[in-house]
Amino acid sequence: MLALRGRSIVRLRVPLLHVASFSSDGAPVKPQFEDILRDIHIENDAKKKPSVHKLTALFRSVTSRQELIEAAKTLRIYEVNFVDPKQQTAGEFIKAAIKQDAEDLALKTFQQHHRIGMFVSTGSLNNLLVHLYKKKDHASALTLYRELKLYKVEPNVETYSLVLRHLLGANEFAQLLDTLATAGGGGHRRQMSMLTRDYIHKCLYSKEDGYFTSEKREVLHAPKEPMAFHDFWGKREYKAALAKLYQEAWMTPVEVFYPYYSHAIANYMLMSPFTTDKLSIYEIGGGAGTNAKCILDYIQEQAPALYEHTTYTLIEISPRMAARQRERIKDHAGVATVINTDILTYSAQFPAFKDSCYFVAMEVLDNLPHDKVSQDGGEWFETWVDPTTLSEQRRPLEDPLVRQTLDHFPIDLPLREGYKPATRFVRKAMGMADKTLHSAFVPTGAMQLLHTLRTSFPKHHLIAADFDELPAPSLDASSSHPLFHHPRSPTSTASGPLHAANAPLVASKTAGIVLLKVGLVC
Numbered sequence: 001m002l003a004l005r006g007r008s009i010v011r012l013r014v015p016l017l018h019v020a021s022f023s024s025d026g027a028p029v030k031p032q033f034e035d036i037l038r039d040i041h042i043e044n045d046a047k048k049k050p051s052v053h054k055l056t057a058l059f060r061s062v063t064s065r066q067e068l069i070e071a072a073k074t075l076r077i078y079e080v081n082f083v084d085p086k087q088q089t090a091g092e093f094i095k096a097a098i099k100q101d102a103e104d105l106a107l108k109t110f111q112q113h114h115r116i117g118m119f120v121s122t123g124s125l126n127n128l129l130v131h132l133y134k135k136k137d138h139a140s141a142l143t144l145y146r147e148l149k150l151y152k153v154e155p156n157v158e159t160y161s162l163v164l165r166h167l168l169g170a171n172e173f174a175q176l177l178d179t180l181a182t183a184g185g186g187g188h189r190r191q192m193s194m195l196t197r198d199y200i201h202k203c204l205y206s207k208e209d210g211y212f213t214s215e216k217r218e219v220l221h222a223p224k225e226p227m228a229f230h231d232f233w234g235k236r237e238y239k240a241a242l243a244k245l246y247q248e249a250w251m252t253p254v255e256v257f258y259p260y261y262s263h264a265i266a267n268y269m270l271m272s273p274f275t276t277d278k279l280s281i282y283e284i285g286g287g288a289g290t291n292a293k294c295i296l297d298y299i300q301e302q303a304p305a306l307y308e309h310t311t312y313t314l315i316e317i318s319p320r321m322a323a324r325q326r327e328r329i330k331d332h333a334g335v336a337t338v339i340n341t342d343i344l345t346y347s348a349q350f351p352a353f354k355d356s357c358y359f360v361a362m363e364v365l366d367n368l369p370h371d372k373v374s375q376d377g378g379e380w381f382e383t384w385v386d387p388t389t390l391s392e393q394r395r396p397l398e399d400p401l402v403r404q405t406l407d408h409f410p411i412d413l414p415l416r417e418g419y420k421p422a423t424r425f426v427r428k429a430m431g432m433a434d435k436t437l438h439s440a441f442v443p444t445g446a447m448q449l450l451h452t453l454r455t456s457f458p459k460h461h462l463i464a465a466d467f468d469e470l471p472a473p474s475l476d477a478s479s480s481h482p483l484f485h486h487p488r489s490p491t492s493t494a495s496g497p498l499h500a501a502n503a504p505l506v507a508s509k510t511a512g513i514v515l516l517k518v519g520l521v522c
Helices: 002-011 033-045 052-060 065-073 075-080 087-099 103-111 115-119 122-134 138-150 157-169 173-184 188-192 196-205 235-246 260-271 290-302 319-328 343-348 400-408 421-429 444-456
Strands: 279-284 310-316 336-340 357-362 371-376 379-386 391-396 439-442 460-465
Touching: 033 052, 033 065, 033 075, 052 065, 052 075, 052 087, 065 075, 065 087, 065 103, 075 115, 075 319, 087 103, 087 115, 087 122, 103 115, 103 122, 103 138, 115 138, 115 319, 122 138, 122 157, 138 157, 196 371, 196 379, 196 444, 260 290, 260 460, 279 290, 290 310, 290 319, 310 319, 319 336, 343 444, 371 391, 371 400, 400 439, 400 444
Parallel strands: 279 310, 279 357, 310 336, 357 460
Antiparallel strands: 371 379, 371 439, 379 391
């Protein structure tokens, strides 16, 4: 009977780990921790895709602090194989941490930016906060709460209640007032609205549908073989080959001109007077890690002595891309590291690097969040977005970052389409008024990046490359909004939400998902 049941389960492809075996007295026997751990490592050694069910079972079977440490180490196996945990997995991890009184291990795991933090439910967070409140460990509770907020774990009423208790216990009265305002202050609808840059950031990096984090699409593509430029007869053949590659996925010049583009950057560093007897390199938006690999390959070959004193740090916000980068640079493990965090908030989490360094940003600036502003009657307004309705709200300009960006990158609004004076008179007589733009996008994300560079890398040397021309973004393929070919702002639409000057590449959106549409590689 048991054998028949076992065969049925196999045929239905249900993991056997969830089926308890039976002893002679009829009591179920749970799978042992060491057995599950061994199975995970055997599958990994055999190059098999690791099972999420086994990871969940592993955390469920933890009986000691040391076992929890060993279980947490296996997260690396899943990340390098691009296998995400489930919410149930994260729940079992939290349960094990509470049971073993090891919330410090949970915090360390989250601070190491493992993807399991993205799957922690609000209920699991609340359970941790309750456990720490019983211990009167308010400092750890507040640190965990702030860390999990970085993973976009959404607090509920119970969460705020627990956090307020911990803040009272820790005598953090200023933070207590801020939390009270957030929890019950401004009304649910207004609280859901966000500045344009925050909405764009959400579309790029949200857990489920973020452009760079979702598993639904291949964002960056590294060709298996470099393009054979010496075989092309001319520009037409090159463009045909490039178009074929772009049918597979979006690529940067680093991938298109592999490895020469990266070698040129590396050679610039070696020839630069800023390079001495040691070399420190930081890169953001490193994609699949191709640029880092090629730069390090070149330095290792051309300057082996300097390579021994080189450090290369990739700062990557997307856990998915960070895992891919770690795999790509594994041959340079002693030199290169990946930090999975947001460069725009880097200064709040990491100490400043005060030595001379190179800071590399290839095709990053066009993908940073922007804000949208407008002018009416001489007054400036900032734009907020309701993500549930994709509607915009104009509010008087108050955001300090938007104000600072406008001070450094002034925009002359309204922006009118220019015609010769004689033609303008005729057009006005015919009732054909000049097209006018009253709104514009401003690069607040770039301003945040400059703040980070100044604070965290005060002696940096910036190496940045980006597009010198972009097509106008559109809402989607079936959008009814025509393009607005304005001579001073080609990236605009004639109507709709993108009827604004300087619309960035990341402003195109469909159903809340930002689409990157590339028209030219420069």
